[in-house]
Amino acid sequence: MGLMRILSPRFAYLGRNVAQLRQCQWQCSAFPVSARYSTATLVSNDDVRKIRNIGISAHIDSGKTTLTERLLFYTGRIKEMHEVKGKDNVGATMDSMELERQRGITIQSAATYISWKDNNINIIDTPGHVDFTVEVERALRVLDGAVLVLCSVGGVQSQTLTVNRQMKRYAVPCIAFINKLDRMKANPHKVLGQLQSKMNHNAAFLQLPIGLEADTKGVVDLIHRRALYNEGNAGEVIREGEVPEDMQAEVEEYRQKLIESLSNVDDKLGEMFLEEKEPNEQQIKEAVRRCVLKRTFTPVMMGTALKNKGMQPLLDAVLDYLPNPTQVNNYAFNDKDEKVQMSPVRDNSEKFVSLAFKLEAGRFGQLTYMRIYQGCLQKGQYIYNTRTTKRVKVSRLVRMHADTMVDVSEVYAGDICALFGVECASGDTFTTEPKTKISMEPMHVPDPVISLAIKPEKKTDLDNFSKAINRFTREDPTFTVYFDDESKETIVSGMGELHLEIYAQRMRNEYNCPVITGKPKVAFRETITDDVDFEYLHKKQSGGSGQFGKVIGTIEPLSPEQYTKFEFSDETVGTNIPKQFVPAIEKGFIEATEKGPLIGQKITGIRVRLFDGQHHMVDSSELSFRLAAMGALRQAMGNSNNQILEPIMDVEVNAPNEFQGAVLAGINKRTGVILGSDGGEGYFTLYCEVPLNDMFGYSTELRSCTQGKGEYSMDFSRYQPTRPAVQEVLVQAYQTENGLVKTAKRSR
Known part of the structure; x- marks a missing residue:
């Protein structure tokens, strides 16, 4: 009996460390356990079908990093689990940056690898905040599948929609995982409804919760009609049992809904459904896999990462339903812009091709993350950047585990690795053949806002x-x-x-x-409103040869379409101004336009017409006429009616329909002009023109008034005169800043 007490836990993890990960499974009659939930040692796999490259993506604070921490623990990759915010001064494994542990958020995507049931799984944990969305972009570009994590309380949130669009852009199949079942007001049924309505996913439960909030006990597997309970100090023991009696009717109802959802998009199951045949467990699983690979169905798992429930079934679902590298078509473009399909076979029969998708400054130089798409790369080989044709020696080859690394001697198609000392840009393609002109499909990089x-x-x-x-x-x-x-x-x-x-x-x-x-300074411009004549003499005599130059002419305003231009017209006749001095006069006017009299900004939108002048046989020079031109422009601007021009931006705002009123009010508050709008699929797009000076802080305001779901982009349109009130404020601020305003004496 004493021996039975010692051996009663199903899993006894022995020697859990990076170098030697050995796991041992014990079965006990007191806890009947299915072999579906067994663990495995890390393997060096030559079978590409036993590799998964997945990303963990979600809205901020949905539990991605906590979930990844549990996956690392249950596969024996780490010895103990730690919390995200680092209250124990350790922090989650994947949040290796000090700022990440202080703030409790993921800032940079982090890569790791685990093994489960003789399969190797490469995982990239991505940030959830929209500000770091490029980390998600480049991760999804190189991954074959993803786990979309949703909060059981928050449901589909703003960044969930963004991540969904990114998955759609790269055609990445996904599994949905509803996390935080232990939270107050947890409602996975509401989340499923949002997946179907807001994201247009053909989604259905693969599991149902056994209890919610504080009563969360486990989940029911709908396909196998079995209840799964996590037990043990850290949830490492999976106990399988019968479905609770009070849930049997609900289980049958949702199992039927699962089959119906699959039948709508899968021909084989659809025929069985029409013939009223009951598919068996294996047939349902095969249908789920086929539909996930085609992105016509999203299976929904659930659990609570913080309370250590539902992680092992999720790992099984990753193996069962997400694609291996042979089931994803990856293409490169050759020098004729033709598509070339990559071969995922794990040998050196095909030439080596990889994509550098992330750069990071490491302790030993630049660390370049690469996804291998074809062939084999060995330490010591030379590789070539197909964009720059530069040759680089692979002096060190590593696999990443957050901020730690494990040296490897070779990597194959389907692997994600990192190299040191490779000078390149994000998105560069590498090969081992110097004359190969090939480049992988690029990743999408959003514009800064x-x-x-x-x-x-x-x-x-x-x-x-x-x-x-x-x-x-x-x-x-x-x-x-x-x-x-x-x-x-x-x-x-x-x-x-x-x-x-x-x-x-x-x-x-x-x-x-x-x-x-x-706040950066806006590139204002200054111009004139009416024609103004000039006649300026620059004369200087200080012994020896002096300086003499006289210019006569007029300055005209250009049309609004030419507000950014400066024109010079030489209309002199005769020899009052020798032609060799005309270029110096033009140069002097151009130099004088660099600083206007109102706010010190560049003068544009004017045409200078030079009519006449005067020169001196001895004292005239290029310098004399250049200085005369500069003086003439300053004189003319001092006698003219001047105005300030400001840049106007074409702004395009995209947000859900329910926020249309708030968005319109925000644009009107910023003196924007609405040009038009259109919409579809629950979103509207607003086209408008807004002064750049009024756009600062708009990204934060837009996210606030649209619950983070609004996006905008803007491009320069043209310059136009500022409003009189704005011009007065700008002039006053410039004069105060430069000490041009005399302080009024206090009245007694």
Whole structure:
């Protein structure tokens, strides 16, 4: 009896560590267990059909990282589980960055690999926040399948819809997993309804919950009509039993709904359904797999990762229903722009082809994540970047487990690995043959939506600031930087305020470079409203040869379509101004347009007509006439009616129909002009024109008023005059900033 007490747990994990993962299964008559839920040791698999490349994707705070932590634990990849926010000063395995543990969110996607039932599973845990959506984009680009995690309380949320669109873009099959059944007001039936109505998925339960909220005990497997309970200190024991009596009718009802959903999209099961034949368990599972691969059906699993329930059946579903690399068609384009299908066979019979999908600055240099699509790569080989034709030696080849790595000597088609010392850009294709012109299908990179001016607090930190900027722009294609010559500011652009805030914090933490951020300056312009004449003499005599130049002419405003242009017209007759000095006069006018009198911005939208002038045989020179032209423009602008021009943006807003009123109100508040709208499938698109100066902060406002579901994009349209009130504010601010306003004396 003492021996039975020792051996009663079904799983006894022995020597659980990275180098040696051995698992042992014990069966006991007290807990009858199906072999479907057995574990396996990590294997080195030559069979590509025993590989799965999956991503864990969801809205923020749906439990992706917690779920991944459980998958690592139950497959023996880690010894113990830790919580996401790192209350025990450890944090979740996949959240290796210090900022991730402090904030309790995933910022960068992290890769790992596990083994389950003699199958290798590569997993990428992706962020849920919309600001880091490019991490999801590049992960889904290289993955074969995905687990879409939904909160049993929140259901389908804003980023869920975004992730769904990304999966559709890359044709990634998925399994839905309803998490957090233990939370108050958990309602998986509501979530299933939202999957069907909001996301248009042909979805059905594969499981039903046994109890909800604090009464969550386990799940019922609808296909096998068995109840599954997680027991043991960490839920590592699966006990299988009969369906509770009070649930039998519900189980039969939802099992029939599952068969009906499959029959609508699967011919084999549809014929059986019409002939009123009852499919067996194996036939249902095969139908689910066929429909998942065609993306015509979404199986819905459920559980609670935090309470360690439902993880092992999810792992089985990944193997049973998600595709292996042989069931996904991957293509590259050759130099004739023809599609070439990749061969997933795990040998070196085909030439090596891989895609670099993520860059990261590691401790030993740049770490380049790659998905191998064809052939074999061995340590020490040379590979070629097909875009730059540069040759690189593979000095170190590793497989990633969050921020730790395991050296390997070779990788094959279907694997995800990382290389050191490879200089490339995200999305580059690599091969082992130098003359091969081939490139994998590109990934979608969304355009940045928000910009900030940024500079280091101390000028002595400029070197570290440059290093940080260079690193972050290489790693993240949605983080862009440029220097504005007009405002003399460094402008960074990203996907949201949190996105840029995180990079500002990382500069402080990782490079000891505190930065100051602020609203970037808008590229205003200045122009005139009426014709203005000029007659200017530049004369200087200080002993020896002096300076002499006189210019006469007029300045005219251009039409609104030419507000960004400057034109110069030489209409002189005779020799009052020798022709060799005319280019210097034009150059002087151009230089003088760099700074206008109102707010110091560039002067555009004018035509300078040069009629006449005067020169001196000795004292006239190119410098004299250049300075005369600069003085003439300043004189003319001082005598003219000037106005400020501002950039107008074409803005396109996309949001659910229920938020149309709030979106319209927001655009009107920002003095936007509505040009039109259209809609479909529950969404509307608004086309409008808004001054750029009024668009700052709009991304945050739009997300707030649409529950995070609204998106917008904008492009430059044209320049137009500012409103008088805006011009007055801008002029006053410029004069105050430059000390041009005299402080009024206090009245006694």
